[in-house]
Amino acid sequence: MKIIIYCLPGLGDTIMFTPCLRLLRQKFSEAEIVALTMFSASYEVLKDNSYLNDVILWEFLIKPKLQSLKFLCHLRKQKFDLSIMPFPAYRRTYNIVSFLVGAKKRIAHCFSKGYLTQFTFLNTKAIPINEELHNAKNNLNLLTLLGINLSHDEPKLDLNPSEDDKRFAHTFLSSLQLSGKDPIIGVHPGSIHYRRARHKRWPKEKFASLCDRLITQYKAKILIFEGPSERGLAKEIADLMRNKPIIIANLRLGQVMAIIKKCHLFIANNSGLMHIAAAMGTPVVVIAGPTNPKWDGPWGVKHRIVRKTLSCSPCYTYTLPYFSCQRKDFACLYEVTVEEVLEKVKELYNRKYYDRQISEEVNYG
Incomplete structure (x- = not known):
């Protein structure tokens, strides 16, 4: 079976x-x-997964359309028996890709609209989404179409850095000359930067103030993570700070995963690195903004959500083509205060926990 x-x-x-x-x-x-x-980051987190025989990267957004069509024809010749479209795939292009590859059985989700306009009908079997559930749970429900029985225990995110990446993180963190008691707090001020997703980003001035307060109040070592679509953002924040953080940039994603695993707390917008932190078991504080944390908040890890509770929020749904705000000001995100984030940090902060973790994991003498 393929x-x-x-x-x-x-x-x-x-x-x-x-x-x-x-x-x-x-x-x-x-x-x-x-x-x-079709994104290199997705390829990187899957390429060493032991449950997969192969992982293919094809960058549809930058490849010429004719070249992509030839590629899909090549996949069609592989004669797949089953194709699976993970949640949330509310895009006609995704369904067209699945149809052109031509697996005999094509399973996906169906949404409250878009059956015709998004070509959902091209799938051979679909299961309705449940808007009360987390995305990971909607994905698990998709497997019931294949006769897979789900247990009451919720499976964890399955992501593991390689041994080489763990050794890199060990060497890197040992070079920071930690005191042995100071917590390491990872901060990710970015997010993916297409379809107006920059409106998932809390203001850099507030991130700078937050980092300074964390250093003052908790004697924290601050690691600011910067991805390929966020070039210069970490430096801009560092330039606004009184204290200087450590910038984590230009590393392979596996190395980033291993460093995040060593952090004792991770503070982020709703981003891919936030989900990596959850997969690594690192407690997370998420600044949610217009997204719905019930759907795509941290899965299977201790966490806190920070957001302004407005009558119109959360407003982003998977059937929208991009982020938009009926108020025109994205107040649900931009009006979140530094004090509100610090309060959530305090709720997660446990001195005994950090002391134990630091002595076990980060004191490399």
């Missing part, structure tokens, strides 16, 4: 499908299971 999984949305969506991979392999132990990605 199975192809279309991990076409961004990094966070790909990570939220990983609990399904183990269940798929258990059900189809002898199958050839392939994942198709």
Whole structure:
């Protein structure tokens, strides 16, 4: 049996499908299971997954259309028996890709609208989404179409840095000359930067103030993470600070994962790195803004959500083409104060926990 999984949305969506991979392999132990990605970050987090036989990266957004069509024809010749479209794939282009590859059985979700306009009808079987559930749970429900019984225990995000990446993180953190008692707090002020997703980003001035307060109040070592679509953002924040943080940039994603695993707390917008932190078991404070944390908040990890409770928020749904705000000011995000974030940090902060973790994991003498 040959199975192809279309991990076409961004990094966070790909990570939220990983609990399904183990269940798929258990059900189809002898199958050839392939994942198709179109973002390099999604490829990086899946390429070493033991439940997959192969991971393919094809950057549809930058490849010429004719070249992409030839590529899909090549995949069609592989004669897949089953294709799986992870949640949330409310895009006609995704359904067209699945149809052109031509697996005999094509499963996906169906939404409250878009059956015709988004070509959902091209799938051979679809299950309605449940808007009360987390994205990871909606993905798990998709597996019931394959006769996979779900247990009451919720599978964890399945993401692990390699041994080489763990050694890199060990060497890198040992070079910071930590005192042995100071917590390491990771901060990710960015997010993916397309379809107006910059409106998921809390203002850099507030991040700078927050980092200074964390250093003053908790004697924290601040690591500011910067991705490829966020060039210069970490430096801009560092330039606004009284105290200087450590900027984490220009590293492979596996190395970033291993460093985040060593952090004792992670503060971020709703981003792919936020989901990596959750997968690494690192407690997370999320500044949510217009997104709905019930759907795509941290899965399976201790966390807190910071957002302004407005009558119009959360406003972003998967059937919208991009982020927009009826108030025109994105107050749900931009009016979140530094004090409100600090309060959530305080709720997660446990001195005994940090002391134990630091002595066990970060004091490399």
